[in-house]
Amino acid sequence: MKKPDPSLLSLNTATVKKQWKLGQIIDGCARHGISGIAPWRDQVAEFGLEQTARLIKTHGLAVTGLCRGGAFTAKDWRDDNRRAIAEAHVLGAQCLVLVVGGLLAESKDLASARQRVIEGIYAILPEARQAGVPLAIEPLHPMQAAERACINTLEQALDICDALGYGVGVALDVYHVWWDPKLEEQIKRAGRERLLAYQICDWLVPTRDLLSDRGMMGDGVIDLPRIRSWVEAAGYDGFHEVEILSDRDWWKKDPDNVLATCKQRHRDSS
Amino acid sequence: MKKPDPSLLSLNTATVKKQWKLGQIIDGCARHGISGIAPWRDQVAEFGLEQTARLIKTHGLAVTGLCRGGAFTAKDWRDDNRRAIAEAHVLGAQCLVLVVGGLLAESKDLASARQRVIEGIYAILPEARQAGVPLAIEPLHPMQAAERACINTLEQALDICDALGYGVGVALDVYHVWWDPKLEEQIKRAGRERLLAYQICDWLVPTRDLLSDRGMMGDGVIDLPRIRSWVEAAGYDGFHEVEILSDRDWWKKDPDNVLATCKQRHRDSS
Numbered sequence: 458m459k460k461p462d463p464s465l466l467s468l469n470t471a472t473v474k475k476q477w478k479l480g481q482i483i484d485g486c487a488r489h490g491i492s493g494i495a496p497w498r499d500q501v502a503e504f505g506l507e508q509t510a511r512l513i514k515t516h517g518l519a520v521t522g523l524c525r526g527g528a529f530t531a532k533d534w535r536d537d538n539r540r541a542i543a544e545a546h547v548l549g550a551q552c553l554v555l556v557v558g559g560l561l562a563e564s565k566d567l568a569s570a571r572q573r574v575i576e577g578i579y580a581i582l583p584e585a586r587q588a589g590v591p592l593a594i595e596p597l598h599p600m601q602a603a604e605r606a607c608i609n610t611l612e613q614a615l616d617i618c619d620a621l622g623y624g625v626g627v628a629l630d631v632y633h634v635w636w637d638p639k640l641e642e643q644i645k646r647a648g649r650e651r652l653l654a655y656q657i658c659d660w661l662v663p664t665r666d667l668l669s670d671r672g673m674m675g676d677g678v679i680d681l682p683r684i685r686s687w688v689e690a691a692g693y694d695g696f697h698e699v700e701i702l703s704d705r706d707w708w709k710k711d712p713d714n715v716l717a718t719c720k721q722r723h724r725d726s727s
Numbered sequence: 728m729k730k731p732d733p734s735l736l737s738l739n740t741a742t743v744k745k746q747w748k749l750g751q752i753i754d755g756c757a758r759h760g761i762s763g764i765a766p767w768r769d770q771v772a773e774f775g776l777e778q779t780a781r782l783i784k785t786h787g788l789a790v791t792g793l794c795r796g797g798a799f800t801a802k803d804w805r806d807d808n809r810r811a812i813a814e815a816h817v818l819g820a821q822c823l824v825l826v827v828g829g830l831l832a833e834s835k836d837l838a839s840a841r842q843r844v845i846e847g848i849y850a851i852l853p854e855a856r857q858a859g860v861p862l863a864i865e866p867l868h869p870m871q872a873a874e875r876a877c878i879n880t881l882e883q884a885l886d887i888c889d890a891l892g893y894g895v896g897v898a899l900d901v902y903h904v905w906w907d908p909k910l911e912e913q914i915k916r917a918g919r920e921r922l923l924a925y926q927i928c929d930w931l932v933p934t935r936d937l938l939s940d941r942g943m944m945g946d947g948v949i950d951l952p953r954i955r956s957w958v959e960a961a962g963y964d965g966f967h968e969v970e971i972l973s974d975r976d977w978w979k980k981d982p983d984n985v986l987a988t989c990k991q992r993h994r995d996s997s
Contacts, residue, residue, distance in 0.1 A: 565950040571908065600870045602906035603932050603948045613908045636872035638841065638883045662873050667934055678873045680835040 458682040461697055466723045467493025467521040469656065469700035470500055473715050475708040479504040480512060482712075487516035489716045493696040495522040495554075495654075498544060510548050520550040521696040522593065522628060522654045527555035527606070529577035530570060534558075538581045545590040551695070552593040552653040553585065554628045559604045570607040575617055578625060586624040593628035593653040594618070600667050601633075610634070611643040618651055629688065630656035630700065632671055635679045641687050649692030657681060657727055658701045669702040673718060675726030685727065697723060728952045731967060736993045737763025737791040739926065739970035740770055743985050745978040749774040750782060752982075757786035759986045763966040765792040765824075765924075768814060780818050790820040791966040792863065792898060792924045797825035797876070799847035800840060804828075808851045815860040821965070822863040822923040823855065824898045829874045840877040845887055848895060856894040863898035863923040864888070870937050871903075880904070881913040888921055899958065900926035900970065902941055905949045911957050919962030927951060927997055928971045939972040943988060945996030955997065967993060 468491050470482050477485065479500040486494050494513065501509045501523075513520060526541035528534055545553040557574045560567065578592060585592050594614040597606035608614050611634055614627045627647060634640055644652070659677030664670050674681055685697070699719045701707050707715050738761050740752050747755060749770040756764050764783065771779045771793075783790060796811035798804055815823040827844040830837065848862060855862050864884040867876035878884050881904055884897045897917060904910055914922070929947030934940050944951055955967070969989045971977050977985050 560948055565948050565953075567906070567950070598870065599868065599906040600934070600937070603930060609906055610908065636837070636869040636879055638880065660873060664870070664937055667870070667937065678830055678835050680837070683835075 458686060461685060461723060461727050463720070463724055464492055465696050466491050466720060467495055467519065467696035467698040468716065468719065469495040469524065469698050470497055471524070472699055472701045472707065472719070473712040474500065476712040479509060483509070483512045483516060483518065485712060485716055486518055489720060491716065491720065492517070493519040493521040493698065495520065495524060495698050495700070496548070497524045498541060501544060501548070506544055506547055513548065519696065520548045521698050522552050522554045523548060523550040525554045525556045526581075526592070527557040529574050530558035530561050534577060535580065538577070539584060542581065542585050542588050542590050546588040550590065552591045552626070552628065554593050554595050554654065556595055556597065557606045557608050559602060559607055567602070567607055574608060575620065578617065579621060582621060582624055591653050592625045594625065595628040595630060596633055598633040610637055610639070611647065612639055615643060615647055615651060626651040626653040628654040628656060631679050631681065631684055632656070632658050632660060635660060635684065640684070644687045644691050647691060652688060652691060652693040652695075654698060655688055655693060655695060656698045656700045657723075658699060666704065669704040671701045671703055673701060673707060674699070674722040681727045697727060699723065728956060731955060731993060731997050733990070733994055734762055735966050736761050736990060737765055737789065737966035737968040738986065738989065739765040739794065739968050740767055741794070742969055742971045742977065742989070743982040744770065746982040749779060753779070753782045753786060753788065755982060755986055756788055759990060761986065761990065762787070763789040763791040763968065765790065765794060765968050765970070766818070767794045768811060771814060771818070776814055776817055783818065789966065790818045791968050792822050792824045793818055793820040795824045795826045796851075796862070797827045799844050800828035800831050804847055805850065808847070809854060812851065812855050812858050812860050816858040820860065822861045822896070822898065824863045824865050824924065826865055826867065827876045827878050829872060829877050837872070837877055844878060845890065848887065849891055852891060852894055861923050862895045864895065865898040865900060866903055868903040880907055880909070881917065882909055885913060885917055885921060896921040896923040898924040898926065901949050901951065901954055902926070902928050902930060905930060905954065910954070914957045914961050917961060922958060922961060922963040922965075924968060925958055925963060925965060926968045926970045927993075928969060936974065939974040941971045941973055943971060943977065944969070944992040951997045967997060969993065
């Protein structure tokens with residue numbers, strides 16, 4: 458299988474969020490020759506939106522996504538998504554990633570939560586289209602259905618895309634979908650138009666925590682080159698964004714070492 | 728929604744395996760008026776197959792399943808499944824539950840693992856039919872795809888059933904499938920013929936461990952009455968088997984208390 462183009466590496470800022478502030482992360486990407494970045498909104502808020510946009514522009518980085526909108530089960534979801542769209546516009550983000558939210562408090566009604574998500578995306582879609590910000594629904598692993606996102610398969614996300622029309626697609630994070638027996642088929646269905654972001658990391662065996670025990674590419678069991686080949690066959694030619702949440706390991710390491718490892722593993726194991 | 732019939736409660740012996748040996752568990756079921764039991768093979772081996780069969784018969788318990796066959800990625804899968812079928816036959820088990828196995832050692836090839844599972848079930852199916860032991864494929868939660876079972880949705884399991892014909896169905900454990908957006912549709916598809924076992928417990932929020940942090944019915948977020956209504960609508964009128972793996976909680980409690988709680992929660996929260 459052919460190796461990935463090294464210039465397509467992007468860094469999701471969560472990967473070194475415990476070690477560096479956003480300004481340092483942007484500088485770090487530039488220093489390591491990583492040409493894409495996907496920042497989180499809390500970090501952007503802390504560093505300042507305008508300053509973030511300026512520094513990213515100075516270094517000529519692509520913003521492969523802004524994390525995150527969604528959370529349609531939160532009380533202020535409408536205003537918060539409006540702000541997220543505006544921020545994504547200022548940053549020139551290729552998409553706004555939607556982590557849609559889980560069950561409502563005290564509720565066991567998954568079907569209602571899912572309906573609420575569809576209605577929420579429908580409500581914010583006109584503003585997103587007007588701002589030129591594609592909305593990227595991120596299906597999250599089924600183990601996070603209750604707490605974080607009730608959209609849990611690529612098929613389910615694409616059904617929503619089909620219902621809502623243009624301006625909405627998916628953020629495909631291998632960590633959440635690698636196990637899916639319908640993955641290849643649904644990636645093909647998504648096609649270039651719906652595939653707005655491609656995120657990589659690895660699934661560790663054993664996995665010791667449901668949220669923040671992700672592995673560096675090559676350290677787990679995900680067949681990354683194979684999934685990339687499906688994504689490429691579907692026409693996707695965008696960035697490969699590394700997002701590693703790792704309490705026990707990568708969040709404890711020297712961040713320059715983390716970035717160097719991301720580059721090497723992107724080249725050799727993705 | 729109507730309450731479940733209390734006489735349909737069954738106990739999967741894993742629920743109190745840390746506190747009691749199999750003989751004690753069988754006696755416990757009888758004492759608490761629980762009329763079904765689903766033993767694990769290691770416990771049966773320890774207590775003795777004939778003695779287990781005798782004691783279960785003495786108390787008039789239904790054997791709602793034998794756990795477990797499968798493990799098609801293990802070296803001796805053929806002989807081990809042959810033994811499992813024979814044991815299920817001796818116990819008069821309503822099915823042999825198949826936990827099919829995950830990835831092969833050192834492999835990232837999920838597609839091959841899945842193909843191996845199909846071929847494995849195909850190979851043992853004639854013996855199972857001859858012994859009158861239905862094989863119940865248990866789809867396991869996607870978080871266990873690498874280590875325990877590469878069959879991860881009800882749809883995937885039913886596709887295999889359709890390919891293999893009679894004598895094979897599914898064991899539906901709510902813990903593994905509750906999140907699935909296609910659950911209702913696929914339960915309907917399964918129908919009475921394919922639904923060989925129905926297992927219950929609950930999904931805790933937060934879940935602190937991927938394997939053994941299951942909750943007692945009512946303590947988590949699974950809408951058990953709703954899922955039961957789908958199962959009943961599909962024609963299933965068999966037992967409701969409680970299987971709770973709980974290192975932090977139920978495995979530490981007095982087992983008589985656990986059984987009493989199972990009875991109460993089955994009645995009130997399932």
